[in-house]
Amino acid sequence: MIYCNKNSLELKTLKVLKMEGYPIEKSKMLSVAGWFKVEYNYPQFDEYTQKIVANKTLDWDENKQVFIQNFNIVSLSIDEANFILEQKTAIAFEKLRAERNAKLSTTDYLLMSDYPISGENLVEIKAYRKALRDLPNQEGSPWLNGEIPWPTKPSFIE
Numbered sequence: 001m002i003y004c005n006k007n008s009l010e011l012k013t014l015k016v017l018k019m020e021g022y023p024i025e026k027s028k029m030l031s032v033a034g035w036f037k038v039e040y041n042y043p044q045f046d047e048y049t050q051k052i053v054a055n056k057t058l059d060w061d062e063n064k065q066v067f068i069q070n071f072n073i074v075s076l077s078i079d080e081a082n083f084i085l086e087q088k089t090a091i092a093f094e095k096l097r098a099e100r101n102a103k104l105s106t107t108d109y110l111l112m113s114d115y116p117i118s119g120e121n122l123v124e125i126k127a128y129r130k131a132l133r134d135l136p137n138q139e140g141s142p143w144l145n146g147e148i149p150w151p152t153k154p155s156f157i158e
Contacts, residue, residue, distance in 0.1 A: 001013065001038075009058070049081055051080070088144060089144065104133070121154065
């Protein structure tokens, strides 16, 4: 948590104020010493095309007795937007593969040579596992919206 001194406009963390001997257990005591909490007013923005930039000054809210950090929304440059998209895509692929691998591992036992499984169920499980393995190569992958079209698990699997 960040605090701002109303007189000097100096910013300090609660930990620093404690180290400096301020009575942090009671916020009333901090305010007597001129230290007030900073609240952050984060706007909603499109993280693929915009970023937020903190205003250089804090606003004082007399009613709440807090400082408010407001932000401006700024358009990303083409390079920034491409970088963000590349990073989010890489992370989404990692998550997709991890989830896919977890789903595959839950069916590994069905392919063991000594596991009793019917020929029909074996064909079905192999098709399911192939669909899982092929998922990262499908059109639309890695589905940044989070709506992954997982293949339907065969009904005989618990």
